[in-house]
Amino acid sequence: MVRRLKHPFPFTARIRAAVEGQAMTYADENRYPTSAPTGWPESYGHDAPRYDAYGWQAPWDAPYSPYAYETHREDADLAALRSAYRLLRRTSTLTALGSFVVYVVLSCYAPALMGSKVTGELSLGMALGVLQLVVTFAAVFWYGRSARRSVDPLARAVREERAVPAGRHAGTAR
Amino acid sequence: MNDFDSGTQALVLVLFTTLVTVTLLMCVMAGPDRDDLANFYTGYLSLTPLKNGLAIAGDYISAATVLSTTGIIALTGYDGYVLAVSTALSLVLLMFLLAEPLRNAGRFTMGDVLARNMPGRAVRIAACLVTLSATLPFLVVQLSGAGSLLTFILDIPHAAGARTASIVIVGTLMIIYAAIGGMRGTALIQMIKIVLLLGTSIVVAALVLKRFDWSPGDILRAAQHGSGAGPAYLQQGLQLGTSTGGRLDFVSLQITVILGVACLPHITMRLYSAQDVPAVRRSMSWAVGTVTTFCLLVIVMGTGAAALVGSRYITAADPHGRTSVLMLPQVLGGAPGSAGATILYSAVAGMVFITLLSSVAGMTLAAASSLAHDLFAHAVRRGQAEPRTEMTVAAWTSVAVGIVAIGLATVVQNWDVGVLTTLAICIGASAVAPALTYSLFWRGFTRTGLLATLYGGAACALLLMVFSRAVSGTPSAVFPHADFDLFPMQSTGLVSIPFGYLAGWLGSRLDHRRRAADSHVQRRLYEESEARLLAAAE
Numbered sequence: 001m002v003r004r005l006k007h008p009f010p011f012t013a014r015i016r017a018a019v020e021g022q023a024m025t026y027a028d029e030n031r032y033p034t035s036a037p038t039g040w041p042e043s044y045g046h047d048a049p050r051y052d053a054y055g056w057q058a059p060w061d062a063p064y065s066p067y068a069y070e071t072h073r074e075d076a077d078l079a080a081l082r083s084a085y086r087l088l089r090r091t092s093t094l095t096a097l098g099s100f101v102v103y104v105v106l107s108c109y110a111p112a113l114m115g116s117k118v119t120g121e122l123s124l125g126m127a128l129g130v131l132q133l134v135v136t137f138a139a140v141f142w143y144g145r146s147a148r149r150s151v152d153p154l155a156r157a158v159r160e161e162r163a164v165p166a167g168r169h170a171g172t173a174r
Numbered sequence: 175m176n177d178f179d180s181g182t183q184a185l186v187l188v189l190f191t192t193l194v195t196v197t198l199l200m201c202v203m204a205g206p207d208r209d210d211l212a213n214f215y216t217g218y219l220s221l222t223p224l225k226n227g228l229a230i231a232g233d234y235i236s237a238a239t240v241l242s243t244t245g246i247i248a249l250t251g252y253d254g255y256v257l258a259v260s261t262a263l264s265l266v267l268l269m270f271l272l273a274e275p276l277r278n279a280g281r282f283t284m285g286d287v288l289a290r291n292m293p294g295r296a297v298r299i300a301a302c303l304v305t306l307s308a309t310l311p312f313l314v315v316q317l318s319g320a321g322s323l324l325t326f327i328l329d330i331p332h333a334a335g336a337r338t339a340s341i342v343i344v345g346t347l348m349i350i351y352a353a354i355g356g357m358r359g360t361a362l363i364q365m366i367k368i369v370l371l372l373g374t375s376i377v378v379a380a381l382v383l384k385r386f387d388w389s390p391g392d393i394l395r396a397a398q399h400g401s402g403a404g405p406a407y408l409q410q411g412l413q414l415g416t417s418t419g420g421r422l423d424f425v426s427l428q429i430t431v432i433l434g435v436a437c438l439p440h441i442t443m444r445l446y447s448a449q450d451v452p453a454v455r456r457s458m459s460w461a462v463g464t465v466t467t468f469c470l471l472v473i474v475m476g477t478g479a480a481a482l483v484g485s486r487y488i489t490a491a492d493p494h495g496r497t498s499v500l501m502l503p504q505v506l507g508g509a510p511g512s513a514g515a516t517i518l519y520s521a522v523a524g525m526v527f528i529t530l531l532s533s534v535a536g537m538t539l540a541a542a543s544s545l546a547h548d549l550f551a552h553a554v555r556r557g558q559a560e561p562r563t564e565m566t567v568a569a570w571t572s573v574a575v576g577i578v579a580i581g582l583a584t585v586v587q588n589w590d591v592g593v594l595t596t597l598a599i600c601i602g603a604s605a606v607a608p609a610l611t612y613s614l615f616w617r618g619f620t621r622t623g624l625l626a627t628l629y630g631g632a633a634c635a636l637l638l639m640v641f642s643r644a645v646s647g648t649p650s651a652v653f654p655h656a657d658f659d660l661f662p663m664q665s666t667g668l669v670s671i672p673f674g675y676l677a678g679w680l681g682s683r684l685d686h687r688r689r690a691a692d693s694h695v696q697r698r699l700y701e702e703s704e705a706r707l708l709a710a711a712e
Contacts, residue, residue: 081709092270093267097263100263108410114410121390121391122390122391123408123409129255129259130255140459140462141459143270144459159709162705
């Protein structure tokens, strides 16, 4: 089950990175910095041994570091995808959950308000309940459209960089 | 109890037999090859989004949902409407929050998702135990309901033997579906079920509305009258009371439902069989659309039952109103014995029967898959099992799970075990939901945290449930005459959900402190697999 292949690390990228003297970069969106001190002067020697005279431990992603250029671009794209997904996820989930919680709390603790008649026998509470169900269709449609616009292109970019056929169409790959 | 002549019963029996024959045939034809695991667990990813969406919706709308929700709406009005809304929104939350990363992270079972960054037998065993504790209660409650339901539908006199026989028949069928059909076979049955369910519900709801000249106001007036509750029918509080505690209990129940139902393993399992992320999104759109439509129809049917049947007859047949959906066609179809009444009643009975069969089969399959894949293949054989062996084990665990469920259901058939549904949903919300959200979105999540969430959340839900008012202390409890209701609520979500999340966080903090190296490794594994999680990149 070899599903998590290491990056293919094209040799050309390595040369390009060496020629351009690309600065070593670590995963930039790492919210929980591991052991690498940020701002460490590292503008040279990305092929040098990772254990240097200053005695700091090699960061865990050391094996990737020689291919800084590729890694950097991949990380940037992955970070963009991550934040796009996060935004979409938070907006949609909090809206759905929030509106429902407000609805339930209002039903319980403001019965007079929710019991006020809208038309005929239909009370505000019932109308809101049915409305949530109806709005669900629109919400799902909106979610699909936003995901296609914001997330899918980024995801495609990440997949193509990692140079593996998209998806698991083959079936046997699982 | 139901005033139908032998002709109707014969028609219903013929319909049942036809349904069973057709579904069994389809199951055998669609069954997987003997040594292809991917085929057994995911059906080759060959379903189109529409079909997969229908299958997800079919798994999601269990017999408990159809029968209890209609009953709760018929008896308590507004509280039931809120329940219908939360049931629909739960699947929406699954789609927005978990579906896409779950599809990318998962392979066959929940254990695959949770163990992807934390290999080890403890994780697999915990995942399997929680899967079982969430699916078995649901399975048992539906099977034990099958007994009384079939005797009600076929109007067999209430004898213990008849009910046990019904349970055994339904149980045997469900074992065959799960063991032979695998994921693909059950998907076909779920599709047939959801089409029948939607079709029949649309007809019943339309007949209800037509009876009142398509005027919602008239139905609501009649329902207020029929329920005997008056204006209270359209206000929150009939189900659990309007005291402070009762209202808090109601909020807790709704939050538990919205967080828990869609996380149950037999539903998330369907997501792994989608081809890619756009496909899972489209599948979920179809599923949400179907479920939402059905919830709207349930609201109409439940209100119609209150208006046309009346709560007196509903509670006489079943105190929780679970037979109300079957009593509705008897009123709607015209004179007893007429062709319309017979056909409508048979259609509704068939719909309930196939719903029951397909939902228990789906749950059996989920439990058996977890046993075979997580417990046997990964915990016992450490991932070294031959696919053919694992397939055989999966088939036999389906049989074992089925037999255990049949046994338990027979034992509890005389008790009012509706509380087991609540228990399953509570475990879903307080163990499965935190474990999945942490595992998918928090890179600092560690093995101890995961185990703490799974075991802590499930144990907390289970313990509180045992000491809740749903088990003892109230007239509608499982043991109405005993008194050990130390936890003054009907559902445990208000306490156990925060507990599950807290346990996961504390466990992870502990690992950061005590086993910094391990937690770094796990963080690294998370980050390495992030491209796969978010973009399905290999």
